[in-house]
Amino acid sequence: MLTTDQMRAAEAALFDTGVEEWALMSQAGHGAAQWIARLAAGGPVTVLCGPGHNGGDGYVAAAALKARGLTVRVVAPISPQTDLARHAASTFEGEVLSDGEGLKGTVFVDAMFGIGLSRPLSHEHRALIRDLHASHERAVALDVPSGVDCDTGDVVGGEGDDVPHYALTLAFGAWKPAHFSGPALATIGAARLVDIGVPDRDGEMRLSLPERIAPPAFDAHKYTRGLVAVVGGAMAGASLMASRAAALAGAGYVKWLSEHDHPGHPPDLVKDNAPLADMLGDERIGAVLIGPGLGRDDTARERLEAAVRSGHPLVLDADALVLLTPEILAAETDAPILLTPHEGELSRLCDAFDVAGDTKRERALALSQASGCAVLAKGADTLLASGADVRFFPPASRWLSVAGSGDVLAGICTARLAATGDAMQAACEAVHLHGRAARHAGAGFTATMLAEAVHPALEDML
Ligand SMILES: NC(=O)C1=CN([C@@H]2O[C@H](COP(=O)(O)OP(=O)(O)OC[C@H]3O[C@@H](n4cnc5c(N)ncnc54)[C@H](O)[C@@H]3O)[C@@H](O)[C@H]2O)[C@@H](O)CC1
């Protein structure tokens, strides 16, 4: 995944090796035409072309679609402004209109602006896009929906609903942050990457895709598979749900360290109510979860301090993130720590660690660097920051927006941390497992149902 500047640098590096600009544009336009043709299914296509190379891609796609026998109209409110864009326009031999008055069709292709957007869309351009969107059955955005800032996913000079909803967005050469973050996420629809020859490199920002989870080794026993300790608190239900999710996410053994009882306590979950510091002294513990249902009083803070001092790999969620300060984290520990804040907790933590950033990505990175922890910043556009690295995730079921869903995720994270010993890998596996569980749970599930659905989800990922 590349920012605008990185994308331009990657293109420049290709040109330095002798690749022609036209070759890239040609691949972008032809790659787009293949997707558009499938969506058009023989119906008429209207391509809105801007003045730059995004428009150039549009002209190439228009010419390729016309060559396939489709009815294609180009609307170009601004003429091409570069030699390359003019050359692209010259390859399209059909009708070019200056406005979209009365046009109807199957697919509307937005090739107005891409990574070169430099200011908010004018009222006229916004209205033109809205009208063409309304008069066609489906809309496809080339590179990004016009008006979206590629680096942030914000709508430049506007709100999320100033950009209409696209069925498909075709990213050229590399993903941009906007494809998986910010208000743009609501407008982008299905996102697909079109190869234009920009080599994949092991950059700091990447899209995380599900990878296989390793099943237990042949000589595995419950401790090698991971002993998870879930610290309970005043509201026992939340830690109980997290424990259940941890058990179903592959942990060999889950211990519930709780002073409180709960009627939903299952027989296969071992409860231990000895003093917390004693229990945390067990060297076999692979990872500790603290936060769900912990409470926020002095007792809760003492339990958090004990968990950090224990030196075990940690997942801190919910109330632990409300209580966390740099002083608490100052305890000597080399063990990996994963923080799993939602938006509100992230902003509180940024205050507590005295860091700031314009975007969620920048805030999560700054917090990770200030705290030394991996930061899984949850929400509709979940992302993971660890040191300089960022992982984005494909959008998950919106039904995950239910109370307790974060407790389930925290339990999964802890099981994966106990199994892998690596906060970043654990968080990536956990987000995919959580998303997969949501698909198994269907629509309108409760957090308890989601926790149960971790079981079939794990099987999918083996
Ligand atoms: N460099 C290349 O050869 C390639 C470019 N590609 C395409 O080119 C795009 C980037 O092209 P450009 O750098 O030309 O940028 P764009 O085509 O995104 O836009 C730049 C043009 O729009 C104008 N402009 C910007 N914001 C405006 C606004 N709000 N109102 C009116 N005019 C505005 C600028 O003055 C400039 O003429 C990518 O998104 C991608 O679609 C890729 O397909 C791959 C190859």
Ligand SMILES: Nc1ncnc2c1ncn2[C@@H]1O[C@H](COP(=O)(O)OP(=O)(O)O)[C@@H](O)[C@H]1O
């Ligand atoms: N609209 C959404 N689309 C996808 N996932 C979502 C959405 N809203 C919330 N989630 C996910 O659901 C979980 C909610 O966690 P959290 O906010 O901690 O809830 P709770 O505290 O109630 O458990 C997170 O994993 C988050 O990424």
Ligand SMILES: [K+]
């Ligand atoms: K566009």
